[in-house]
Amino acid sequence: MEKLDLDMQSGNKAPLLSIWMVTYNQELYIEEAIESVMMQKTNFNYKLYIGEDLSNDKTREICIKLKEKYSSRIELFLNEINVGGTQNALRIYKHCFNSGTKYVALLEGDDYWTDPYKLQKQVDFLEANPDYVLSFHKIKILKPNGEFVEDFITKVPENYESQETLARLGNYIHTPSVVFRNIIKEFPPEFSLTPIGDYFMYMLLSEHGKLKYLEEEMAVYREGVGIWSAKTEYFRNLKTAQTHALIVSAMSKFPLTTKILNTRISNFIKRFKNEISPSDLSLLNTCKAVEEEILFTLLRDKATIINNSTIDAYTSKQLIAIVFKRIKKRLWN
Structure with missing residues (x-):
């Protein structure tokens, strides 16, 4: 299938896929994350939705610069007060959902994609397999010392496709690897209270279909840079x-x-x-x-x-x- 150059995408047509990104104090990483989205080659329209949560470093400045560079491909939302990770994520998801997009991809501001055909591959699978609701894939881990290593944080089990396995074994899905069908019209009230939004969302999605793991390595997860890593x-x-x-x-x-x-x-x-x-x-x-x-x-x-x-x-x-x-x-x- 021929992949369209990004410059050929229409800015007026509703995107088939939206990218959901939230960022706060990630000046060292945010540009690489955004550029990894902009390098994607697809035969469909996509748009990046960014929620910048009033960072106190240069994250906002970098986001504004890249919004100007890719004006038709980025929707940038600059919070006037810091609302926190969960509320910021919920706001951006609502924008993704309301855009009329069929699929949503996840990428936090401190991770990045490495395969320019990542989105195309995952959408192709979901288009051909309507009984699946979510696609995820293998990732590489970047350690704080700059070393790239195989994923030692998660292990995808046998029978990984079902809600039962996801509930029993916990989260084995890395956020930057996810593309899912945009079918959650409204999150339950409990979602606004959850400390771990991605796992909660995967559980909700698993009500509607199976999960698919792709063996291809198409993203990098940075170890030890988030708030979660510093906790006991x-x-x-x-x-x-x-x-x-x-x-x-x-x-x-x-x-x-x-x-x-x-x-x-x-x-x-x-x-x-x-x-x-x-x-x-x-x-x-x-x-x-x-x-x-x-x-x-x-x-x-x-x-x-x-x-x-x-x-x-x-x-x-x-x-x-x-x-x-x-x-x-x-x-x-």
Whole structure:
């Protein structure tokens, strides 16, 4: 199939694909990220939507310069106040969705694409396979010392295509590798609270079709440059468990997914029982199903710390606080 030169793209025709990019304080990387989009060769129109979240370095200046260079291919949104990663991402997704685009690609401002035919390959697959909702691919990791290495962060499992596997094993999909069908008209309210938006979105998308992994290496992920990388193991696991709890709340009509994610939440509580605080525990209490799982986890094998009359007298939310306090005081120390 012949690939059109980018300069031949019509600025008036609605794009077949939109690229969703958010950026904040990424002056060292943002230009390479944007240029890797602009080098894409396709036989369809695409447009890059950038949300610049009031950086305090030169990120905004670089984005404006490149918007002037590629005026018909970039929509640049300059936030007047810093709204944070999740809200910035939601705003840009709404612009992508409202553009009438059929597909959306993800690329954060500190990663970049390496194959000029990446978008074409992924769209070709999705066009030919309507039962698939998302395509992702192999990536290279760039370490802080400048070394390129094979992906050691994720491992794509067997039977990776299903929602069940994604729920059971967690996120094995790198953000800069993703192209998906633009079918989420509106995110559930829980999405605005999630610490891990990409995984939440993949779970929502997996309601509508299968996931496809391409073995080709077409992007670079920078290790250790994001805020997430600097956090402690407990913090990362807490935010993962919080995301699981929010997904359970949003996807309650999927009992198998609820069961799998509740098990992962329970395992988190048991693993970090000496570190978790009541306020952290409250972050997980997103709905009745998770609430009951938390209470069951706290009571498991320790039923003698609370009697039946106490159980009857309180709501499960109140019981969680009572049981947690007694366990911390009498059994876990």
